[in-house]
Amino acid sequence: MRFKFDVLTTEKDTLMTSHHRQVLHALALVGSLCLLATPPTSAQQPAASLGVEVVLLGTAGGPVPQVNRSQAATAIIANGQVYLFDAGNGTPRQLAAAGIEFRRVGHIFITHHHDDHNADVGTLVGLSWSLSREEPIRVFGPLGTTELRAGFLRAFNANAQIRSADFGFYKITPEQFFQATDIADSGPVYSDDNITVTSAENCHYHFSFPQHAPSGHKSYAYKVRAGANTIVISGDTGPCEERLVPFAKGAGMLVHEVINLPLMEQYIRGHGVPEPMLKTYMRHMADDHSTPEQTGSLARKAGVKHVVLTHFVPGSPSDGDAAYSENLRANFAGEVTVGKDLTRLTLP
Numbered sequence: 160m161r162f163k164f165d166v167l168t169t170e171k172d173t174l175m176t177s178h179h180r181q182v183l184h185a186l187a188l189v190g191s192l193c194l195l196a197t198p199p200t201s202a203q204q205p206a207a208s209l210g211v212e213v214v215l216l217g218t219a220g221g222p223v224p225q226v227n228r229s230q231a232a233t234a235i236i237a238n239g240q241v242y243l244f245d246a247g248n249g250t251p252r253q254l255a256a257a258g259i260e261f262r263r264v265g266h267i268f269i270t271h272h273h274d275d276h277n278a279d280v281g282t283l284v285g286l287s288w289s290l291s292r293e294e295p296i297r298v299f300g301p302l303g304t305t306e307l308r309a310g311f312l313r314a315f316n317a318n319a320q321i322r323s324a325d326f327g328f329y330k331i332t333p334e335q336f337f338q339a340t341d342i343a344d345s346g347p348v349y350s351d352d353n354i355t356v357t358s359a360e361n362c363h364y365h366f367s368f369p370q371h372a373p374s375g376h377k378s379y380a381y382k383v384r385a386g387a388n389t390i391v392i393s394g395d396t397g398p399c400e401e402r403l404v405p406f407a408k409g410a411g412m413l414v415h416e417v418i419n420l421p422l423m424e425q426y427i428r429g430h431g432v433p434e435p436m437l438k439t440y441m442r443h444m445a446d447d448h449s450t451p452e453q454t455g456s457l458a459r460k461a462g463v464k465h466v467v468l469t470h471f472v473p474g475s476p477s478d479g480d481a482a483y484s485e486n487l488r489a490n491f492a493g494e495v496t497v498g499k500d501l502t503r504l505t506l507p
Contacts, residue, residue, distance in 0.1 A: 210506070211390075212503060212506070213467070213504040214501070216501070217231050217250060217500060218500050220395075220418065221275055224248065229253050231275055231276045231470055235383055237386070241263045242264075242265075243268070245277070246276070246283055247274075247275045247278055248275065251279060251282055253501070261283060262287045262290060265294055265297065266298075267296065268299050268348065268381055270380070270381065270395065271300075271363060271379065272300065276395070280311070285318065287336075288329070289318070289322055291328065292336075293330055295336050297338045297339075300339075302342075302343075302377065308339035311337065315333055345359045346358065354383050354384065358379040358380065358382075359380050359402055359406040360377050361394055362396050363394065367442055380407075385506075388412070389410040390411065390414065396416065397446045397447045398449060399457070404457060407457070409463075411463075415467070416449055417449060417469075417470065418471075418472040423444050424437070426475065427441070451490075455487040459490055464493050465496070466493065467495075468496065468498050
């Protein structure tokens with residue numbers, strides 16, 4: 160939609176008044192909002208609507224904001240449809256940076272409820288509703304996903320009321336728009352004409368203080384079958400061969416987290432963390448995350464063809480790729496990709 164205004168000046172009517180300018184600016188702004196409110200059309204879809212693509216939107220590990228990496232999010236595009244796995248802080252911006260229209264995301268799968276994996280679920284859902292996506296967004300995740308939805312709807316209520324009163328063109332309420340499912344256990348999660356998603360509980364939780372351990376909370380890996388392709392997303396996990404080797408058996412691609420323990424200890428010490436806290440942190444890092452050696456061993460035993468590293472801990476700009484890949488390659492002879500934000504991988 161374009162607005163064109165011709166202003167004719169005469170001796171009697173020489174210049175626009177300030178009021179006229181304000182009116183024209185307001186009309187132009189409304190035109191821009193109308194453009195934004197238009198649901199995605201086929202012209203906004205990628206040129207190639209077939210095939211499978213994996214896009215690493217965010218590859219940082221942990222809740223500390225980083226300059227070089229955004230928080231965890233991976234998109235799988237199958238037959239032109241966008242499926243999102245995790246949505247850490249910065250995900251909508253990363254979708255924009257990747258050239259993916261964010262309102263095309265209709266399904267979100269959360270591996271676990273740490274804030275670096277779910278912080279922008281509500282942001283993405285809210286932006287899509289505000290800018291008039293009409294189809295609901297379905298969010299799947301461990302226990303706590305329906306609670307996340309309820310909290311978002313309470314927080315979003317004022318925004319929804321104001322926008323509805325201002326524009327009035329919304330065809331679906333936020334309650335109808337945001338659909339959430341708690342995954343009770345490992346097994347089938349979702350299926351459509353493009354993909355099938357199954358889950359397996361991984362090994363991310365080993366609580367230092369079991370008296371505070373929440374009941375029923377789990378962390379999942381996901382397996383995505385799209386055509387002839389099988390993609391496994393590990394989620395955050397410690398060594399977990401007993402569960403993940405059979406789950407990832409024969410997968411074409413394993414998108415796996417990775418930690419360099421010596422670099423992480425150096426990073427924590429550099430921030431002046433007291434020794435008792437350091438021991439607790441490092442217990443978590445060693446038990447709940449996977450080293451390059453452990454990741455390589457898992458991939459080899461599962462017969463995976465291609466390992467894609469993500470969720471780098473500590474993931475500092477100065478680390479260098481070899482800090483995460485060298486020892487992995489010593490245990491795995493297949494293809495290895497050291498992920499960066501916005502890395503795109505096309506599957507045959």
